[in-house]
Amino acid sequence: MEDFEKRWKPIEDMLTARFGKKPNMEAILFLIGINELNNLKTKYSKEQKQDLMHVAVCTLLSQSGYFELEGYDADGWPHFKELQPVPKFNLEEQEHFLKEHIITYFSEHEED
Numbered sequence: 325m326e327d328f329e330k331r332w333k334p335i336e337d338m339l340t341a342r343f344g345k346k347p348n349m350e351a352i353l354f355l356i357g358i359n360e361l362n363n364l365k366t367k368y369s370k371e372q373k374q375d376l377m378h379v380a381v382c383t384l385l386s387q388s389g390y391f392e393l394e395g396y397d398a399d400g401w402p403h404f405k406e407l408q409p410v411p412k413f414n415l416e417e418q419e420h421f422l423k424e425h426i427i428t429y430f431s432e433h434e435e436d
Contacts, residue, residue: 357383391405
């Protein structure tokens, strides 16, 4: 657990420094979704925000072979197909699982 905290803290600190407050999981997923969509707008509908978080989760879990990018639609939105079911976790385990993938994501996108 200590190792996890050592790896998570720099991500949290970087996001806090960049946005002026500590982001929650929804905010982090939203930011990853925007990064993956690569089409920054000033306003997103509630549905688009949910779609962006879905894109983020699929992108993150594609690192572990749960999803695969199928392609992009006419509006540039990525679409994924599920390769294997995501394990069932309680809320705490699910957040830890996602954070592990977020750590990997940011370590691979440091130059972006």
